[in-house]
Amino acid sequence: MADNIPEIDDLTKGINDPDLTLTGTQEKEELQSQGVIQTFSRQDGCWKDFLRFLESSDRKADRSDRMVCKLDRDLADSLDDCDINNHCRSDLVNAIVRAFFETYLPQLVQYKRENKSLFMNLKKT
Incomplete structure (x- = not known):
């Protein structure tokens, strides 16, 4: 034991x-x-795009061209908890989706179904 x-x-x-x-x-x-x-x-970069699109939503006086989209309750509640310059949930959703499209449009093009969309803005590289 002494050796241990x-x-x-x-x-x-x-x-x-x-x-x-x-x-x-x-x-x-x-x-x-x-x-x-x-x-x-x-x-x-995505965050800056989001904020840019959110600011541009202020300049649109006519919001009648918006479509209805259902969100999961947890997402809706989370967006309602965000107070970013007093923007409504619809403004936040639009800015989020536009920022996503801005970032990932080249990857999304493979899933394109119709021509009347943001895919027309894709620049060929």
Whole structure:
């Protein structure tokens, strides 16, 4: 049993050595923060598009060309909880969908059914 007892120096090694205990953690944190920054930069473009479309909804005096669309209750409640410059739920939904189309129109074109839509605005690359 005496052979199984570690030396006291082995037990206390690294207690006061910040390089030994934090090196791996710092590298992991740096990698994680880089991933978060990349995610935010991708989301930032979509968020800016959303805000731009939301602002442009103020300029439309005639909203009679809007269609009815049913939302799940949890989405409707969540949108109602958002107060972004006092915009209504319909304005928020339109801005969200327009920002989505702005970002993903090239991917969505493969699902196109009719010609009377935003797909006409797709620029061929």
